[in-house]
Amino acid sequence: MSGNGVSLVTARFTVVSNIAAGTYVGVTGATVRDMVNRGGFKYVSNSAATISDFRGGAQQQGLFIKRNAANVGLYAVARTAETINYAAINSNNGDTTVTMEVYAVTSQFGSSDTTVTSSASCSLAVPTDSEVLTVSSCSTAKLSSSHVRGSAGVNVIATLNGQQASLTLRVWFPSAISVTVDDSDLGVLVTSNSGSGQCSSNLFQSSQVWALCDLSAGSGGGFLQVSGVDVTSLVQWFSISSGGSVSISGGLGSGSSRAFVQGTHLEMCG
Amino acid sequence: MMAPASARGLGLASGAGSSRVAVGQWSQGFGAFVSGASSGAVAASVEGVSFGSSASYSAASSRATQISMLVKTPVLYADDQRFQARVQLRDSTGRPVVDQTSLTVLVSVSGVLIGSSGQSVSTTVGCSFTDSAAGLLLCSSSSLGVGSWFSTLSDQPLTATAQVVYSSTVTAQSTSSVLTLNQTVASVSLSSEGMLISLNRAPLFGGNTLIATVTANTGSFDLSTWGLNINYDTSVLQFVSLTLDNTAGFDAPVVNSDTTLGVVSMVALQRVERR
Numbered sequence: 001m002s003g004n005g006v007s008l009v010t011a012r013f014t015v016v017s018n019i020a021a022g023t024y025v026g027v028t029g030a031t032v033r034d035m036v037n038r039g040g041f042k043y044v045s046n047s048a049a050t051i052s053d054f055r056g057g058a059q060q061q062g063l064f065i066k067r068n069a070a071n072v073g074l075y076a077v078a079r080t081a082e083t084i085n086y087a088a089i090n091s092n093n094g095d096t097t098v099t100m101e102v103y104a105v106t107s108q109f110g111s112s113d114t115t116v117t118s119s120a121s122c123s124l125a126v127p128t129d130s131e132v133l134t135v136s137s138c139s140t141a142k143l144s145s146s147h148v149r150g151s152a153g154v155n156v157i158a159t160l161n162g163q164q165a166s167l168t169l170r171v172w173f174p175s176a177i178s179v180t181v182d183d184s185d186l187g188v189l190v191t192s193n194s195g196s197g198q199c200s201s202n203l204f205q206s207s208q209v210w211a212l213c214d215l216s217a218g219s220g221g222g223f224l225q226v227s228g229v230d231v232t233s234l235v236q237w238f239s240i241s242s243g244g245s246v247s248i249s250g251g252l253g254s255g256s257s258r259a260f261v262q263g264t265h266l267e268m269c270g
Numbered sequence: 271m272m273a274p275a276s277a278r279g280l281g282l283a284s285g286a287g288s289s290r291v292a293v294g295q296w297s298q299g300f301g302a303f304v305s306g307a308s309s310g311a312v313a314a315s316v317e318g319v320s321f322g323s324s325a326s327y328s329a330a331s332s333r334a335t336q337i338s339m340l341v342k343t344p345v346l347y348a349d350d351q352r353f354q355a356r357v358q359l360r361d362s363t364g365r366p367v368v369d370q371t372s373l374t375v376l377v378s379v380s381g382v383l384i385g386s387s388g389q390s391v392s393t394t395v396g397c398s399f400t401d402s403a404a405g406l407l408l409c410s411s412s413s414l415g416v417g418s419w420f421s422t423l424s425d426q427p428l429t430a431t432a433q434v435v436y437s438s439t440v441t442a443q444s445t446s447s448v449l450t451l452n453q454t455v456a457s458v459s460l461s462s463e464g465m466l467i468s469l470n471r472a473p474l475f476g477g478n479t480l481i482a483t484v485t486a487n488t489g490s491f492d493l494s495t496w497g498l499n500i501n502y503d504t505s506v507l508q509f510v511s512l513t514l515d516n517t518a519g520f521d522a523p524v525v526n527s528d529t530t531l532g533v534v535s536m537v538a539l540q541r542v543e544r545r
Contacts, residue, residue, distance in 0.1 A: 001540065004460060004487040007515040009523065011484070011500055011534060013507040017476030024506050028482065032465045033497035035486065038540070043491050049465040049484075049498070056455025064480055065473035066506070073340040075358050077404040081365045101404075105340040108475055109352040109410075153364060168364025 021068045026061040069106040074120065074165035075113075076138075076158045077101045082170040084215065087145040089174045089234045096143040098133075098169060102158045116160050125155035125166065132171050141169060149173050152218030172215040172226075177235065183207040186268050204268040209261060211235040237261040332361035334368040334405070339377065339432035339444040348454045350472030351414040353379070357397050357432045357444070359405040366405030374435040377409045379449060381428035384421045391419055397432070419451055426451035460487035465498060480507060496520075497537040504532040512536065 013028075030049035036042045051059040078100050086093035102120045103113040122138040124130060132151045134142045138158050150173030158165045183205065190203040211232045217224040238261065261267070291297045298314070313324040342354040355377055359368050380392035393416060397409035409432065419426055428449040434442040452472075460466050468483045482500065486493060502509065509529060514522050523538035 001519050002488040002490075002492040004489075006486045006488060006493065006518055008465070008484045008486055008496065008498075008518055008520070008538070009515060009536065010513045011482040012510040012513070013480040013482070013502060014510050015474045015476055015478050015480055016506050016508065019476065019506050024503070027503040027506050028467075028469070028480075028501060030465065030467050030484075030498060030500045033499060033535075033537075034495070035463060035465075035488065035491070035493055036495040037488075037491045038494040041491070043489070044463050044465075047464055049467050050458065050460060051467050051469065052458040053469040054455075054471045056458070058458050062467065062469045062482075064469060067473040067475060069475060072342060072344065075338070075340065075356065075406075077358075077366060077406070078364075079366060079403050081360075082363060105342055105356045107342055107344065109343050109354045111342070113356065168360070170363050 015064070015066060019066055021066050023063055023065050025063040027064060028062040029060060069108040069111055071104040071114075071161065071163060072107045073105050074116065074158055074160055074163045075103055075105065076122075076156065076165040076167040077103070078141075078156075078167045078169060081168060082172075083143065084172045085143040085147055085150065085174065086234060087143065088147065089177070089213065089231055090236045091145040092236055093234055095145075098141040098143070100138055100141060100156065100158075100167065102138045102160070102165060104160065104163075120158045120160040122156055122158045125157050129154045132173075133169065143171060147173070150215070150217040152224055170217055172217045174213045174215055174229070174231065177211060177213040177231070180210045180212065181207045181266050182210075186266070206262075206265045206267040209237070209264055209266045232264055237264065331367045331369045332363070332365070333436060333441065334359040334373070334375075334434045335362045335442050336360040336364075337375070337432050337434050337442050337444045339409075339430070339447060341430055341447045341449060344448065345450045345452055346414060346416075347452045347472035348417060348420045349470060351411075351416060353377075353395055353409075353411045353414045353449075355395070355397075355409040355430065355432065355447075357407040357409055359407065359434065367403060368405060370399075370402070372437040375407050375409070375432065376435065377430050377432050379414065379416075379428055379430045381419075381426065383419060384423055384426055391416070416451070420454045421451070422454050422456060425453050463487055463489040463491065465496075467500070479510065494540045495538070497535070499536075500534045502532045502534070504529065507532075509534055514538070 029051065032044050032047045032049050034042050035044035048060055051062040053059060053062045054065060055063065078098055080098060083096055083098055085096055087095050100122070101115065102117045104116045105113050117138045120138045122135050124135055129151060131148050132154050133147060135156055141156065150171045152170055153168045154171060156167050156169065186205040186207060188204050210230065212228050213231050214225055214227045215229050309326065309328045311324040311326045314321060336359065338358045340356045342356065343352060346353065357375060360366055361368050375397040377395040377397065378392060379395065383389045383391055393414060395409045395411045397407040400406050400408045428451065429446040430449045431446045432444040433440050458466060465484055465486050470481055474480060484498065486496065509527050512523065512525050512534065514520060519541050520538040521541045523536040526535045
């Protein structure tokens, strides 16, 4: 074997993890103990090997540059980016929370993104969007009964060490809640009910009651609305005249019957 | 009524009532549907009475119209051309789940080469979803394969842009990021007999591997036996392995590694062909 550039071996070293970033000069060198031909002639003996590194040119000692992974930027995620303010329909529904996540991307090939949700700070890009939702940390946006409108797009800004990321949330807000009944004319079934419970004398038909509302997101040019949303199961029903009188037709007289809501039924008793 | 039973949301009834389609079967349409997630289940209740059974659904997703990119490897080196970028997709509403039908996401890398040629160059890197529920993709290449684009005169600037492509049509693209090809240095060649050790030129992270490739200039001689000592600073490097280049015709070297002093000694003899 002869020539220039004859490939012999490859040595591998691991860079120690906990050393500081910087340029490390003189970390390696080599001595050619001997190069001998087939005739036994030693034509190189105890000679420094030449090193080629980042600097270029022929060197006697090698260097390498150690660097630490740095954040190249952030991104923010809301896996559910569209939601409804249920508490505005009925505070008993509880606040609606939107889970958010913030990650830092590091400058190292193959490295995992770092969760920085707890260390980043989050705020609303438009302060008046506090009428839509509340952001007190980067982990959660909260929609409660104290909020007064929806939005086609609330921008939440996450900030960490001068880097920013944003995400957009669409919030639907209820309005114009209305009540309808399947049958507004409840006829008497039994005029002399001796049973127990709510009805002690006259027993009437009952009817399913419904609650509908509109949902809107945004205002002005970005206004979005859907109408006739069935929210029967989300509203809180109250007896419309608990213990009071309602007008009764059919010759039964008035002032002796009462109507109330049982579940999602309008019932009436005499 | 009908309403999402999981993935809290609201079914938007087309009217307060439902229609009978057969004996014991009723139909209730949704005029619209606001779902709390990309999938869930719907359940029916009759006059306030809920039933245990439910039916699953998947909400149709919209096409991605927004794309952003963070380049993890903003500087490439002649001996380390690995490229990686994090890409995030959203639809026009800001939802991270997007329609993946006929969708391709890629990073376009382009620039004009420094020097007299002024040649325009470009290449692409493919992207794959890593978390489709969050609209996240990773665009990765183990080597960009652009060795001829590096310059010995200065750093070579390039631009990288992530693109959303539906059915071969670019429908959205990110803002461009600067990608730099680090200036290369002239390679070293031995002018007389001896050995050359070539080290990584790209910066290294902790835990990375420093590779020392050993070549020889035999001058007018042949090489039958050789010995080499490699010294290293044990406070920053740990010896891992030695690999013989089989093309040189030597038997595996006899290696003595002293990890305290930081010396790897080796002796190799020319392989004897046995018939």
